[in-house]
Amino acid sequence: MSDEQPHSAIADPRVTAVIDRLQAARRRPTGGGPRGGFSDRDPHAYAEQGFSIHPEQGELIYLLCRGIGAKRVAEFATSIGMSTLYFAAAVRDNGGGTVIGSEIVPAKVATARRNLSDAGLADYAEIREGDARQTLRDLGGPVDFILIDGWPGDSGPSLARQVIEITAPQLRVGGYVMNDNAEPDFLEFVRNPKNGFLSITLPLKGGTELCLKVA
Incomplete structure (x- = not known):
């Protein structure tokens, strides 16, 4: 098997260098984190860990955003900014736009902003600190x-x-929603035809739901 790094659709080496750094530093806390059966559910208890999408999910986000000419996107939660990098690269490469992110842990907001700055993408992201149900x-x-x-x-x-x-x-008609954790009540919402979505499960990171707004 080849040791060569997977090819990225993102052509900017400054962006891919930050993504590679974050991926190399990825680690899980002892006990598996907040999804472990007896783990602490306080997000502030994991200020040092970034619970982020995987690169294959990010590459799909980048390609879909380029394909639909995305200019304005949103995410919950930003964490340390891995997904934000893919979104911001896409809207920049589409001619400009904004990523609106939400993150409740102040230390992660600061880290995400540093990572965006390192990648040269700080001008394309607005990270709102606080509860996403408000921000x-x-x-x-x-x-x-x-x-x-x-x-x-x-x-x-x-x-x-x-x-x-x-x-x-x-979300505009023709726009996408991606969900990483397959929460049953989220799936119930997007799979109910009256809510205006078409939805499929992709074999990425153990199951990623991709939803298209059609009405």
Whole structure:
């Protein structure tokens, strides 16, 4: 087998260098993190860990955003900025735009902003610090793509379900939603025809839901 790094659709070596650095430093906390059965569910307890999409998901985000000419996108949660890099590279390469991110942990907001700056993409991202149920309530107009890769809850509706209900009306017809964690109530929402989505499960990172808004 070849040891050669997978080819990236992103041509900017400054961006790919930051992505490669983040991927090389990826680690999970002892006990598996917040999805472990007895782990701490406080997001501030994991300020040093970035729970990020994998590069194959990021490459798909980049290609889809380029394909639909995305200019305005949103994500929950930003974490340390891995997904933000792919989004920001895409909107920049589409001629300019904005990534609206939400992250509740201040240390991760600072790290994400440093990573974007290192990649030369700081001008294309607006990271809103706080609870996504508030920070993403008003995106300032229609968006082209939404990533929902947020924190697990203990009971009641998942954060993914709450965020999709808030953001779906702000997504344009023809736009995409990607979900990383396959929360059952999120899937229930996007698979209900009355909510206007077509949805498929992709074999990426153990299952990634890709949804197209058709109505």
